[in-house]
Amino acid sequence: MGTLGIVGVGLLGGSIAAAAKKRVLAQRIIGIGRNAERLQRASDGGLLDSYSTELSQAAEECDVLVFCTPVNRIIEGVRTAAASCRSGTLITDVGSCKAGICQSLSAELPSNVSFVGSHPIAGSEKQGFEHAKEELFSGSVCVVTPTARQLEMPSFDAQLSRTTRFWQALGATVIQMSPEAHDLALAETSHLPHVVAAALSRALDSENRQLAATGFRDTTRIAAGDPDLWLAILQDNRDAVLQSLARFREQLDSFQESLQNRDVEGLKKLLEDAKTSRDGLN
């Protein structure tokens, strides 16, 4: 690849840059963002070859553009970039919600530019390129989310393959899902856990802080994530998150009822099932 443009050089964007540098995936990496000072620092740190605060102008130079901005800024950014891209440019993103973004963009881009939605399932509660890791995607799963409309387009296969090869080159295993199926699944595995961790964190009386050990810290770690970023995600995937929350509350009901009713066997079975489910992740 000639030039890789990364829009939004934070933890994810920075990690893509670091991973691409290490694997010599592009001849040049441009960081694109709003804060020149931060971009200069990422550049000084060796993540970027150059940077720009002018999206339209920088987009002209890119063969592949990856949007790593908060989900509520992706559609507008891709529209702006697509209007000035060279023919054949591939645009993808890392947003945690896919249906709104992919349905909107697959319908309206100029025909010489392709957008393929992606979501690398990797990250951290930390923010900023200072926490970027060149191995963040190594061994991780990345979901690519073509829309039904895109899959019917004859030229789309080549762009889907390019996107897949891009994430594979960064070390990820790529799976394909519809944007809608992705959003339902991620509500359960990521967005609901964020709400739960945040609610648990808020439920902590500050007087009890010194009694919160590893267990509490693990369970609430993601509540330290960027509130604006999560606000955008929860708003975007609102319906699926509410559905997941309802299912979670049914689980809580089961635990509560077995405790209230002193149903020892029932409670034991719930704890055992939970352990089996969690052990299945290792």
Added chain:
Amino acid sequence: MGTLGIVGVGLLGGSIAAAAKKRVLAQRIIGIGRNAERLQRASDGGLLDSYSTELSQAAEECDVLVFCTPVNRIIEGVRTAAASCRSGTLITDVGSCKAGICQSLSAELPSNVSFVGSHPIAGSEKQGFEHAKEELFSGSVCVVTPTARQLEMPSFDAQLSRTTRFWQALGATVIQMSPEAHDLALAETSHLPHVVAAALSRALDSENRQLAATGFRDTTRIAAGDPDLWLAILQDNRDAVLQSLARFREQLDSFQESLQNRDVEGLKKLLEDAKTSRDGLN
């Protein structure tokens, strides 16, 4: 100290043995349990100087006895041990629930033996002395929980000091609380998070496992803990856990309502408060 007896040589008991060995806290460490084969292995691994499956007999030889069994086996075990201890023996424990244990034992032990309740706030979802760490208590908090009745006894101060010095020698900062205040606090910081993690773990559709990344794994890690151990804790501290669960559900209600009502400012504030609370733990 002459002889330290550790009843239940699992993760916590093994870590006490390892920490005491490293700090040369006792001339001899006896492991006491039900499974001779496991005790032999802990002994082969250098954690123990000797072991016994006969609690009464082993208790006779100990200056300090620490009970690291599940909470529902502590009262009976201490009673058995106390009946054969030498005069002046100090007995303590590591149980996560204190009111039931401390109220019961402070009322009924022979006058020449003292029981002081302890709870080192340290641990892991892992089980077995194979995961013991000699620095597990280093920098941790340990709560000692004398009862009001004990604090009125003239000779009790010396035993409380012995207990405090024991945990300090293992690297912990010791704080004192009533057993009841401890149980209310721990319901919030440890027992509720376990229920929440277990409910979240059960809510995961196995088809979505590959989409569960670090966030989900952190949030549910403690659900992998020993179901029997947690069953005993949740039963023992049932009322306080139900109270904490009710408060947690109010927090969940707030998140749910702000999402349902598309109350962006309200949801943002909830996420920001949660981050502030979580950041306060670091």
